[in-house]
Amino acid sequence: xxxxxxxxxxxxxxxxxxxxxxxxxxxxxxxxxxxxxxxxxxxxxxxxxxxxxxxxxxxxxxxxxxxxxxxxxxxxxxxxxxxxxxxxxxxxxxxxxxxxxxxxxxxxxxxxxxxxxxxxxxxxxxxxxxxxxxxxxxxxxxxxxxxxxxxxxxxxxxxxxxxxxxxxxxxxxxxxxxxxxxxxxxxxxxxxxxxxxxxxxxxxxxxxxxxxxxxxxxxxxxxxxxxxxxxxxxxxxxxxxxxxxxxxxxxxxxxxxxxxxxxxxxxxxxxxxxxxxxxxxxxxxxxxxxxxxxxxxxxxxxxxxxxxxxxxxxxxxxxxxxxxxxxxxxxxxxxxxxxxxxxxxxxxxxxxxxxxxxxxxxxxxxxxxxxxxxxxxxxxxxxxxxxxxxxxxxxxxxxxxxxxxxxxxxxxxxxxxxxxxxxxxxxxxxxxxxxxxxxxxxxxxxxxxxxxxxxxxxxxxxxxxxxxxxx
Amino acid sequence: xxxxxxxxxxxxxxxxxxxxxxxxxxxxxxxxxxxxxxxxxxxxxxxxxxxxxxxxxxxxxxxxxxxxxxxxxxxxxxxxxxxxxxxxxxxxxxxxxxxxxxxxxxxxxxxxxxxxxxxxxxxxxxxxxxxxxxxxxxxxxxxxxxxxxxxxxxxxxxxxxxxxxxxxxxxxxxxxxxxxxxxxxxxxxxxxxxxxxxxxxxxxxxxxxxxxxxxxxxxxxxxxx
Numbered sequence: 001x002x003x004x005x006x007x008x009x010x011x012x013x014x015x016x017x018x019x020x021x022x023x024x025x026x027x028x029x030x031x032x033x034x035x036x037x038x039x040x041x042x043x044x045x046x047x048x049x050x051x052x053x054x055x056x057x058x059x060x061x062x063x064x065x066x067x068x069x070x071x072x073x074x075x076x077x078x079x080x081x082x083x084x085x086x087x088x089x090x091x092x093x094x095x096x097x098x099x100x101x102x103x104x105x106x107x108x109x110x111x112x113x114x115x116x117x118x119x120x121x122x123x124x125x126x127x128x129x130x131x132x133x134x135x136x137x138x139x140x141x142x143x144x145x146x147x148x149x150x151x152x153x154x155x156x157x158x159x160x161x162x163x164x165x166x167x168x169x170x171x172x173x174x175x176x177x178x179x180x181x182x183x184x185x186x187x188x189x190x191x192x193x194x195x196x197x198x199x200x201x202x203x204x205x206x207x208x209x210x211x212x213x214x215x216x217x218x219x220x221x222x223x224x225x226x227x228x229x230x231x232x233x234x235x236x237x238x239x240x241x242x243x244x245x246x247x248x249x250x251x252x253x254x255x256x257x258x259x260x261x262x263x264x265x266x267x268x269x270x271x272x273x274x275x276x277x278x279x280x281x282x283x284x285x286x287x288x289x290x291x292x293x294x295x296x297x298x299x300x301x302x303x304x305x306x307x308x309x310x311x312x313x314x315x316x317x318x319x320x321x322x323x324x325x326x327x328x329x330x331x332x333x334x335x336x337x338x339x340x341x342x343x344x345x346x347x348x349x350x351x352x353x354x355x356x357x358x359x360x361x362x363x364x365x366x367x368x369x370x371x372x373x374x375x376x377x378x379x380x381x382x383x384x385x386x387x388x389x390x391x392x393x394x395x396x397x398x399x400x401x402x403x404x405x406x407x408x409x410x411x412x413x414x415x416x417x418x419x420x421x422x423x424x425x426x427x428x429x430x431x432x433x434x435x436x437x438x439x440x441x442x443x444x445x446x447x448x449x450x451x452x453x454x455x456x457x458x459x460x461x462x463x464x465x466x467x468x469x470x471x
Numbered sequence: 472x473x474x475x476x477x478x479x480x481x482x483x484x485x486x487x488x489x490x491x492x493x494x495x496x497x498x499x500x501x502x503x504x505x506x507x508x509x510x511x512x513x514x515x516x517x518x519x520x521x522x523x524x525x526x527x528x529x530x531x532x533x534x535x536x537x538x539x540x541x542x543x544x545x546x547x548x549x550x551x552x553x554x555x556x557x558x559x560x561x562x563x564x565x566x567x568x569x570x571x572x573x574x575x576x577x578x579x580x581x582x583x584x585x586x587x588x589x590x591x592x593x594x595x596x597x598x599x600x601x602x603x604x605x606x607x608x609x610x611x612x613x614x615x616x617x618x619x620x621x622x623x624x625x626x627x628x629x630x631x632x633x634x635x636x637x638x639x640x641x642x643x644x645x646x647x648x649x650x651x652x653x654x655x656x657x658x659x660x661x662x663x664x665x666x667x668x669x670x671x672x673x674x675x676x677x678x679x680x681x682x683x684x685x686x687x688x689x690x691x692x693x694x695x696x
Contacts (some may be wrong), residue, residue, distance in 0.1 A: 239604075242604065272574060272576075272659050272661040274576050274586055274659055277586060277588070277598055278600070282602060283580065283581060284581075286602035287581050287602070287604060290603050
């Protein structure tokens, strides 16, 4: 039933959750700035929305009308009949502000502002920022951005972005909120390469209206979400962010945050020791710890942390069993694990006996287990050894280190060992690119796979955070 | 006057730093143990409190271990040197097994926070304070005393007596609640050092400082009176 465009204007402003429901499952999307010219943001948004298979109604808005990307365009937002769930602003800033003002007169739920030129532009963007805030005072809709890369929801083929970095992601348990679109792209791509599924990505940009706290609340409360990954430079509504994070982590979810811009310490005059001791960055670390937020030093460490957490297995303790086809990598992994506060205890007698069937006299069955290159002779041996270590009652987390892999069966055997245990398993595979095997069986299961012991150590640290930060 | 009314009064009077004598009066009102004033006997501390000199010892405005008589003389001498100051003579705390710092401030990101850690001269040496959101309940305050390098100090290092952690946790929680309720008026409270006695013997706030929020900020967050 298509209601006339303006009838609901007198209703109270819808809740943030209502607006976000509309954003993530929209029936109608209007793209302001839709264009036939390659390289323009509006052209890219429209093309990606179509090519990723969005099934709802897409309305290009362009003053010259006609047909764009095979879709009939309207000349203005006012020409659209019925409610509009999402308006995307992908034009230069003046046009975007006019369109935003028009939205206040229409039945619009959400606006996604890709357009730049506001507070992030400093003095040059000041007038635009002022006008933006004035318009938002009268708005019934909610705004993501501006100055953002958009919103991506792989499960519903919703790609509201000009960036191709988010193509081809698989749906899964991770939600991402990023004040930087480029960092969201980097992290999404890396997670995708590891087979970690993503439920939603919001590039939140300047957060003039909706903040990371609002998005954390909504996305974290989604039963599909197991881990929320955030990149923030300035935490607006920081108190609420902390309170929402505490509620989520107490409910068993994980919140991983990269806080950028830490060197910009406040330069206020300090009259007390408290002022000097509770510097901005120390307070952030302390509050993150208090509320169960895992702080990652930078974006790749955050990806490593999320890779381990997304698998959904929680360790019962901090004892790590390490098997390696080479001594050196096993030693390095042990050093890193112990450095992060984990124990690498001598394995149970029975486990050692089981391992002895595969390990030659010049290897080691204690922990770390040095399988030696001999185990490569049979493609199932490493998998069996992993199963034996994971079954050890004195081991809470198993780590298997492999280099080049001679055949596919080798990987299948590892996947089987992963299926055979409930304990967290991390795999270090240094030679994926030099192997006659695909990692698809591991990616399908979202087994955490890392390319070095250091990266795996970041995953370990996230499974049981004992120190300040995942590096 | 209620504690809040006093804060408002001070703020209207244009004070930013509230000196030790007034800060302790107010903290005493909310149940923070402070030293006995003008004692008849025992060893005393003489100080001169002035909003412009929060770091008294840097200006020779603190003298320790005096008789009551000598303390009165010392305070009078200081008052002559620094006009407009408030003399303060207190019983000197002799039983402490640990010195602690408790501080509250408004963080730009998270709002009211509370900090607690090894205090006195140790704050110059190690930065081992624990930080939490304020208000901190008793459980959180207790956890702050069980975390970090300070925890070992409170348990008694190398045969030292364990400190009264219950009293310290109560103080942290009490100050953090008061701060959070009045954070529109106060930007910082600091008690340093808190002289913590052995278990079950309590503690005493030996020095305190309150920094008020600028009046303009408070006007923007009017509260009904």
